[in-house]
Amino acid sequence: MSGKHVVVLGAGFAGLHAVRVLSREPGVQVTLVDRNNYHLFQPLLYQVATAGLEAPQIAFPVRAFLRKHKNARFLLGTAEGVDPKARVLWVEGRPVPYDYLIVGTGTRTNDFGLPGVARYGYGLKDLDDAMKIRDRILSACEEAVRTSDPERRKALLTFVVVGGGPTGVELAGALGEVRRHVIARDYPDLDLSEIRVILIENSTRLLDAFAPSSAQYAQRFLEKLGVELRFGERVTEVTPDAVRLQSGSTIPSFTVVWSAGVTGQALPGLPITRGNRVATTPELYVPEHPSVYVAGDMNFLEHKDGRPHPQVAPTAMQQGALAAQNILRELRGQEKQVFRYKDKGSMATLGRSHAIAEIGHLKMRGFPAWGAWLAVHLYYLIGFRNRMMVLSNWAYSYFTYDFAVRIMHNRHSFPVLNEPAQEPVKS
């Protein structure tokens, strides 16, 4: 198998686990391609957005990871498409020929085409998103101190999260704690009752991947924390200063975080199916192109009841590893294996000492679930230094009730309330 070249696109969970497996065969050459020079630990992004962690603490340099994988190289760049017949991946205008390709490009925020979401809403999928949300919240609080207009102040201090899945719940919980423990202490001039965190969910419950009892526990915790929950509400538009709902009501707000859905980051040249994902065989390759594997959030392989596997980190890790194993098996003339999902359970943190976790039939909540959540997230975080830094930050926050990273890199300005959005000047 000497000289075979495997290109791994995406340094997420799927890509890194694929590289780990491939590095066991020194004869195989591996090129890892990513548009960022780091692996991002997405499950903790919401803590960067809420000033609990520093951005580099959940990012691990790809080249540091590759130091111990001697048969792998890194290529920084954005993939533009693939020519599966010619076996060439195109990266920023250059051809990267491959024998096998593993695609693990993950997902991006899905605005469902709703007006204003992409322009005025904030996604939470990468470091830039998280740092923008942090800057936005800090800028809004500062502006609220300065304004003399009470309506404007209320809109500045209303933080809306759309989507009651794990990301929305974790973010809303963290914002609820920032409101109570940070803004209240940092801004003695602001009235705590004017600071609102609103979570909008169009179904009748939170966290539909969890059992109803876990979801109810989460709901009660968030309500006690002061988070306003709005069920059965559908967003129809985000404007520069408000969220409009299907029920007809409008919530004035300058900060709307959109965590209501994701869609695959399709790679031109590959056939796509529902959710912009790619259907594969149970061995994880694309039926039409057996040298192309798809792993992680992008993979649409039916799991049960016609539904694909959940778009979570364990799926990506398991699929990335299996895709690599199947490539090595083919090179050795062995039979490929089909993907069998090992359900590692689901967990979501709600706030200090509170989380929910479901592992098989075991349901945990409160402090034990929170402890399990901490342990699992530290375990999967890559790099000794990042673990040490994140643990230090968590310990600090736990004992001080502080979210310390309240550093505004770029100050946001806010439009005057109820003014029409400015159109770009035409020349």
Added chain:
Amino acid sequence: MSGKHVVVLGAGFAGLHAVRVLSREPGVQVTLVDRNNYHLFQPLLYQVATAGLEAPQIAFPVRAFLRKHKNARFLLGTAEGVDPKARVLWVEGRPVPYDYLIVGTGTRTNDFGLPGVARYGYGLKDLDDAMKIRDRILSACEEAVRTSDPERRKALLTFVVVGGGPTGVELAGALGEVRRHVIARDYPDLDLSEIRVILIENSTRLLDAFAPSSAQYAQRFLEKLGVELRFGERVTEVTPDAVRLQSGSTIPSFTVVWSAGVTGQALPGLPITRGNRVATTPELYVPEHPSVYVAGDMNFLEHKDGRPHPQVAPTAMQQGALAAQNILRELRGQEKQVFRYKDKGSMATLGRSHAIAEIGHLKMRGFPAWGAWLAVHLYYLIGFRNRMMVLSNWAYSYFTYDFAVRIMHNRHSFPVLNEPAQEPVKS
């Protein structure tokens, strides 16, 4: 003195030390104004630029600082000028009336009007500067791996520091270590001999604030580390892909850090003198406007031989505190005191286990000086959390030879070598 309003402009060392003194008098109202929401510990900026520290670790939120100073408020904004007769400071179009004003706006990079420095060079005065340099270095290394043009690769891998003062020396030392310990391990495809760190100084020695023996020690250390020192060279121009020197030679480079000088951040409305600084009485107020005090780098008070006090942190702390004390003394009807500079000595770190320090007649170098440097910088860093985080990072780097924060937030692109710079398209 109840109800007197003291406005402190700038949350640097001078401003924070002024606020600390003023908070002893609860009857005085204090407003601290800064364009950032954090106090920046500038002495460690070069470590952010070289991926040793994370940006928020050397920044402390102003509002966290003010939590224990109950008579002080914070106003985020850029000061545009002062009307000393009306006793009004203008901040982003709003008047902020004061009874006393303490100006501690510090300095910014001075390009001496040399062509290209502001446009193509990189200053190192704020967090944004430091993060840009980090992004630039990482982007240049990635681009060097991709390019097939050897001349372009050399220019990408040539990092030039202009100015042999403490900032230039500390940055060049850190870059020398990044070259040897990080780039060499992260980029096995690059040839270490092609990666160059060049320090340009127009005098005949480094660190003119230090004794010649200390400067020679620094010079030997940098040379052993592989930093190229060019003495007696004056930069005449920075272009998109090179530095031009008065001697006629040109160094192809895409990354030129300018640490050759600073100039005061003048506040319109105040009289300025040499270096854009403000001359004050020995009591630190402006002779024409006794209610306006100037402290720190901006203050031009003759020290000895007609030279002002050095623009270092201890001067700023001492002047900030004295300005506040003199205001309180005036309010109490006491006599003001004149500024007496307590020389805390000078220190500069060169690299792992190597620094120089001069305290009075005591000259230290090597490991003892390095230990003293660490202790002093940790001591003056504000906030328990930042100290803990910085110390953890230093310990990690010390034991692993690693500079871990190699996270590229914004990728830079580089022009084609020897092409004329593109002018903006005229409409």
